[in-house]
Amino acid sequence: MSDIPLSGQTEAEHLRTLRKKARRRAVLAHRGLIFGLTVVLLVAFVAVFAPLLAPYDPFAQNLSLRLAPPFWHDTASPEHLLGTDQLGRDYLSRLIYGARISMGIGFGAILISGLIGCTLGLLAGYFGGKVDAVISTIITVRLSMPIILIALAVVAVAGASLKIVIAVIGLLLWDQFAVVTRTATLQVRSLEYIRSAQAIGCSLSHILIREILPNIRAPVIVVATVELAHAILLEAALSFLGLGVQAPLPSWGLMLSEAKTFMFFSPWIITLPGVCLFILTLAINLLGDGLRDVTARGK
Amino acid sequence: MLEFTLKRLGLGVLVILIISVITFILSHVAIDPALGLSGDSATAEDIEAIRQRYGFDRPLMLQYFDYMGRLLQGDLGQSYLSGRPVSELLAERFPDTALLAVLSIGFAMIVAIPLGVIAALKPNTLVDRAALFIAVCGQAIPNFWAGLLLILLFGIYLQWLPISGSTSFVHFIMPAIALGSYAMPALMRLVRAGMVEVLRSDYIRTARAMGVRRRTILFKYGLRNAILPVISLIAVQFGFMLGGSIVIESIFAINGIGYLAWQSMSRADMPVIQAIVLIISMIYVVLTLAADLLNSLMDPRIRINR
Numbered sequence: 001m002s003d004i005p006l007s008g009q010t011e012a013e014h015l016r017t018l019r020k021k022a023r024r025r026a027v028l029a030h031r032g033l034i035f036g037l038t039v040v041l042l043v044a045f046v047a048v049f050a051p052l053l054a055p056y057d058p059f060a061q062n063l064s065l066r067l068a069p070p071f072w073h074d075t076a077s078p079e080h081l082l083g084t085d086q087l088g089r090d091y092l093s094r095l096i097y098g099a100r101i102s103m104g105i106g107f108g109a110i111l112i113s114g115l116i117g118c119t120l121g122l123l124a125g126y127f128g129g130k131v132d133a134v135i136s137t138i139i140t141v142r143l144s145m146p147i148i149l150i151a152l153a154v155v156a157v158a159g160a161s162l163k164i165v166i167a168v169i170g171l172l173l174w175d176q177f178a179v180v181t182r183t184a185t186l187q188v189r190s191l192e193y194i195r196s197a198q199a200i201g202c203s204l205s206h207i208l209i210r211e212i213l214p215n216i217r218a219p220v221i222v223v224a225t226v227e228l229a230h231a232i233l234l235e236a237a238l239s240f241l242g243l244g245v246q247a248p249l250p251s252w253g254l255m256l257s258e259a260k261t262f263m264f265f266s267p268w269i270i271t272l273p274g275v276c277l278f279i280l281t282l283a284i285n286l287l288g289d290g291l292r293d294v295t296a297r298g299k
Numbered sequence: 300m301l302e303f304t305l306k307r308l309g310l311g312v313l314v315i316l317i318i319s320v321i322t323f324i325l326s327h328v329a330i331d332p333a334l335g336l337s338g339d340s341a342t343a344e345d346i347e348a349i350r351q352r353y354g355f356d357r358p359l360m361l362q363y364f365d366y367m368g369r370l371l372q373g374d375l376g377q378s379y380l381s382g383r384p385v386s387e388l389l390a391e392r393f394p395d396t397a398l399l400a401v402l403s404i405g406f407a408m409i410v411a412i413p414l415g416v417i418a419a420l421k422p423n424t425l426v427d428r429a430a431l432f433i434a435v436c437g438q439a440i441p442n443f444w445a446g447l448l449l450i451l452l453f454g455i456y457l458q459w460l461p462i463s464g465s466t467s468f469v470h471f472i473m474p475a476i477a478l479g480s481y482a483m484p485a486l487m488r489l490v491r492a493g494m495v496e497v498l499r500s501d502y503i504r505t506a507r508a509m510g511v512r513r514r515t516i517l518f519k520y521g522l523r524n525a526i527l528p529v530i531s532l533i534a535v536q537f538g539f540m541l542g543g544s545i546v547i548e549s550i551f552a553i554n555g556i557g558y559l560a561w562q563s564m565s566r567a568d569m570p571v572i573q574a575i576v577l578i579i580s581m582i583y584v585v586l587t588l589a590a591d592l593l594n595s596l597m598d599p600r601i602r603i604n605r
Contacts, residue, residue: 144538144587149560149575157325237443240443267451271448278436282439
């Protein structure tokens, strides 16, 4: 009797709920995934509610209180938990607003690159032949170009602003999306449900977006996490070199660059933004690895 | 084999041609080259004169063919800033960057290969987890931050190593570690995955059953087969390093191509930037081509599959 599903579910529905439950259990049991997800959500929360969470205005300078050390030092200033920077700006507030820049640029960039990469990958995988040859060549060209140099060159020509940095990173990081989408599309394109969609005369966009894309979403999401981390690090590197986000905006990479002259006397000033970058990147990578494990196990 | 080689060679040439068009657009269309050559104090007439003298008023297609013609003769143009031939500047700076890249990839391999092999020999043990932990952390540390931390630790507190410059071999130790730590995780994972797969295969089991020595199995049969994909990855990573060394070179003031690129970027010295992007892309294309050919030589299956 226990085999008969309750509440009038059909057998297929019952199987589906079982699978969902198993998936949920796998997710909860994966420590890396839980850690990664928690940290990413936390940083996203901080980024969204930065104005409410930051104790001070991140741009307000206080030249009489420069380079105040953080709370674990004896000479720490009680008003500034994580100290102040070389212009006397509250470091905690700047770090909190920095999460906004990192997450904003990261998500903005992977939206662009995901769109480009998935489109190219879907077309190459679905049509094959000449279309595939052309798109594969485009992918090879992109892979052969040194990302950071191209990004810097474009920013040097177009001028550095938040929008340009997002656009440049987005236009450069689509290669993995394209590679993965192409391979996954190749695998599903001759399956029965695609054939039947073709047979009943579904439009091309319907087949690509409604039929193929939902079925290859797992690897695409994994790539998205990897590229999110990549985009955040790239933004930090560009800003660190002075050709990314411009002062006085509090980007973690830019903060590292501004602080490096003071690191000999106040080492904490380069430690804090670096730790933020490290933990966020680590969390995103763990989330990606975890998602890969869980979705691969589900198959 | 010949057909495969020719096909790959053709693709390589095509890729370089496309990149040359992109860099040309960056330096001739996105920005006015006459403006760059004339400097800040030039009048409108000066700029017009330069435009005519250098032929910047001609159709773009003509200018591109002209540029490619000179490129084929080894003429990469002139730096706007110093007025010196770009090829001379590059030749001067290249050795430092090449040394840094070789040392970095060397560091990555020295750490990654033993770690990957040990992890594969004892999967799911403490050693394996520790190796994975190192890989995950290595991937998440921004290499410019790693560079700064190394400077603090070995340069300031311990005072073991010089913190900037590129005059001696010792100067390259910290930069190589900072740059190499980024390539290490991917290498380690690949070595581990390859070894796990190879050690599971039938011929290793047969060798074991025949009583072949453990060391012979590990190195002669195991690592040699697992290393194939690693060669490709090393080629790819080496190319990334040439491009990525810009951040590390700027931190440690290493007088290489990356530092030159950074100096040129901040002043929009396009001929230099264009040449650097093109050269690094070419090196990358040649390296991946060489890796592909080497792979197909060592593993005939690849040739047939394509």
